[in-house]
Amino acid sequence: MKLKLSLLFFSYLSLVALVNGADNERKTYIVYMGEMPEYRISAVDQHHNLLREAIKDEKIARESRIYSYEQSFNGFAARLLPHEADWLSQHESVVSVFLSKKLKLHTTRSWDFLGMNSKIPRMPQVESNTIVALLDTGVWIKSASFNDEGFGPPPSKWKGKCDKGVNFTGCNNKVIGARYFNLAGAADDDPLTPADLHGHGSHTASTAAGVAVPDTNLFGLANGIARGGVPSARIASYKVCWSKGCQDADLLAGFDAAIADGADIISVSIGGSTTTFLDDPIAIGAFHAMKRGILTLCAGGNDGPEFSTVENTAPWIMTVAASSIDRQFQSLVRLGDGTKIPGISVNTFTAAKQQYPLLNGFLARKESPKNSSACESGSLREDKVKGRIVYCQGSLGQDTIIKELGGIGIITSMDSFTDTAFPAVISASSVTVTDGQKIDRYINSTKGAATAVIDKSVTVSLTAPSIASFSSRGPQIITNNILKPDIAAPGIDILAAYSPAVTMSGEAGDNRLVNYNVISGTSMACPHVAAAAAYVKTFHPNWSIAAIKSALMTTAKPMKVQPEGAELSAGAGLIDPVSALNPGLIYEADMNSYITFLCKEGYNSSDIGLISGNKTKSCSSYPSAKGSDGLNYPTMQLRVNLSSTTISAVFYRTVTYVGQNKTMYKASVTAPKGLMVTIVPNTLSFSKQNEQQSFQVLLNGSFVGNKPWFISASLVWSDSKNNVKCPILVYKPLY
Incomplete structure (x- = not known):
């Protein structure tokens, strides 16, 4: 089967050569070699050895390699002649060889x-x-x-x-x-x-x-x-x-x-x-x-x-x-015992071929009231840190400290900010606290020197969005x-x-x-x-x-x-x-709306006159703000007293129709048990663009049992084309 696939590939390469020009033109090929091997040979060395065998010239082989893929999978990219690519395709360690195509460009995302x-x-x-x-x-x-x-x-x-x-x-x-x-x-x-x-x-x-x-x-x-x-x-x-x-x-x-x-x-x-x-x-x-x-x-x-x-x-x-x-930058931490621990960072430094000594901040401590486990400034000994990767618990931003002491890498652990990759001045990766504990156990249990290497960051896909x-x-x-x-x-x-x-x-x-x-x-x-x-x-x-x-x-x-x-x-x-180009309905507000809101919030009339540009116009000159928030806002929020168990409020809203044809919108509400949301009226009819209709949102209910300190609901106005969404939130103060 391998021979058959290779023959088919050779035919493909010959066709490519005919299409793209002379057989002596080097083009970029990708040589895919599957999963990373278990043995400890450097992937870069392995790739160079293969290229040297295929190209038959040490200097050209070294210059031809563009990338070595050595972190998540094994392979490399190189500039090859078709017959060299064919030779590599028949090698027992190679899965496939193919031209690196110019795909459609995408935004940096x-x-x-x-x-x-x-x-x-x-x-x-x-x-x-x-x-x-x-x-x-x-x-x-x-x-x-x-x-x-x-x-x-x-x-x-x-x-x-x-x-x-x-x-x-x-x-x-x-x-x-x-x-x-x-x-x-x-x-x-x-x-x-x-x-x-x-x-x-x-x-x-x-x-x-x-x-x-x-x-x-x-x-x-x-x-x-x-x-x-x-x-x-x-x-x-x-x-x-x-x-x-x-x-x-x-x-x-x-x-x-x-x-x-x-x-x-x-x-x-x-x-x-x-x-x-x-x-x-x-x-x-x-x-x-x-x-x-x-x-x-x-x-x-x-x-x-x-x-x-x-x-x-x-x-x-x-x-x-x-x-x-839907992407993240991951930097793998590879421990000396073969354990691979995922981490994130913007790590632009290429991983070393060999492992480096690894220790934690506590083992590098010096007499100081500062927290050495977190690698605080002034807590570590230079002779212990120099030439080593240091694991720092519960901290970010200590890379400059480790670099100043001669360290060559840092691993940090936190359960917050595990979604964000940060750059560092040395090789770095941030892992979860649980994975950090694994690193700590490895350091403390290893007979002889613990070692590690931090891989250069790679881009991976992930489920999104999240806050x-x-x-x-x-x-x-x-x-x-x-x-x-x-x-x-x-x-x-x-x-x-x-x-x-x-x-x-x-x-x-x-x-x-x-x-x-x-x-x-x-x-x-x-x-x-x-x-x-x-x-x-x-x-x-x-x-x-x-x-x-x-x-x-x-x-x-x-x-x-x-x-x-x-x-x-x-x-x-x-x-x-x-x-957003065609929202169906919009919640309008103008300067007078915001002035009315400020009046409701208790700002005094003289200030209102100054910011409105009309010193003779006081709050009494504006219509009283209606409802719990006093503003025609696209969301609704209500704060209730800390000791209160009941919820009672009314929001007044006006929507403007920005569609083209006659239509009718119907309200639908999603609310948890314990909160009743009533929309009056619950249908709105529009016969022309820029027509306005008003409605009320009545909230009644209570914080029941072990309910959290907030209750979330939503209102959606829908016609045959648009869904106009409005979140509703009720909360108690945190203190």
Whole structure:
């Protein structure tokens, strides 16, 4: 059978040679060799030996190998002549040999995962006139993601300008504005320049609106097309963050400029204040943007999985949680006894051929009150760490400590953040606590020296989406009855443009400079939703920011979050930008709606007059806010007293029909035992576009027995085409 298959393969190779040209042209073939062998011979050596036998020339054999696959399976890629490939196909250790084909390019994943592939409908001219502003660390305009080839001049509405400075000589027709704000002194010794010397700003900007760049990757990880959600849109960069952080004064100056310059969408991947809205510069800036029809998107924060940690909670802001996509970067830990332990990290270092000595932090301890098991700074002996891999319990970010002491690798264990791969300055992998205990037992029970090796990261598929463990949760602490975050978007292991002015990890001792980097955070999720909002706006340029926000929320995909608190983690769910183009019904709100809401929240009339721009208009001039939350919001949340066992509330809502033909929507409710949700009326008829209908949502029930501190329900309005979803959450305070 082997001979028959080989003969068939030889015929195939001959045909390929005829099709592709002369028989002496080397092409890239993949030699698949099955599972990793049990014996300890280096896979690289095995692959080289085979190539040397096939090619008959030591130098050419060594130069021909492109990759060695030596972690999850055995094989290699090499540049071969057809007869060399045929020889390898007949070798007893080889399963198959085949040409490496050029497949269809895919995005480096998040936009395809969200259904925004290259074939979705677009409004190219309108998109090109859309301006996405980012308040961040600046932009590295030299990145291929910001190439302006094919772009015409900036839209006529654009009023911005371009500052100059180090590594920045001017804008182009893609990045049409770049300004920096440092009057608050956050830059300190930083060069005064709009150029991104941190990497964060370029990453967020390219995620939102970068042009398509093929064959991007991070040392082979996440290879594909890097592109933004609205690649034809223009970018305006406002550098408000520096090496020492982001000052409120600079941040507000950035808002001020972005609004005046003509931005359509403002993306802010910056932590907000957990204070009243009028003391929060982001809430203030976003409010004034809202008044001018500009939607502000903000990161919800990275303080999860604890509850009541969500930031940027003003109702006129769209607050974004971070979710996973369907890939993960895994770094296998191989112990000296043959045990293989899965871990995750962005580990770009190629695994060594031999194993290294392995010990834990406790065995490397020195006299110190600090926790050596967690490898705290100052707790370890240099002579014990040098040349070794160190296992550190319950910690992250100790790689710089181990490197400074001469260590060559680190294994960490935590049961939180096991969904997020982090970069390190040395070979690293993060494992679960259970697997960490296995490593500890191996170290403590091995006669002689324990050893290990950490493999370079590989990309694997996984089930998604899920909320990132680091993503901040509600309930928010500023406004009891507004659910935050609003929505979720990809924020784990996102590949996007970076700045070569800073190292890959940003840590001392790291010499890796990259043009594209993998980063995680709600900072990465925020520009995804900013792009989605811009995308919807290109089809509906006259929609209000509340309408765009509502469309994204009511069409979002519900997410299950374990063990509890789905809505507190994900809001309305995962964005579905294409579905948001035709939401059926929207929940409208304007400036007067938000003013009425602020009045209900207890803000005084003089302040209301100031922020509304009408000093003579007090709260008594606005209609009283009705219902438990006082706002026409696309979600519903109710806080009850800690000692209360009963639930009683009413929400007032008005929906606007944005479809084309006459239709009727019928309400359906999903609610747990103990909670009754009544919709009055439970059918809504519409005869024309932009017609409005109002309804009430009545909640009655109780927290029964061992019920958790929250109760989750949902309302869906459905006609023959659309399902307009609205989560309902009732909770007790955590303290």
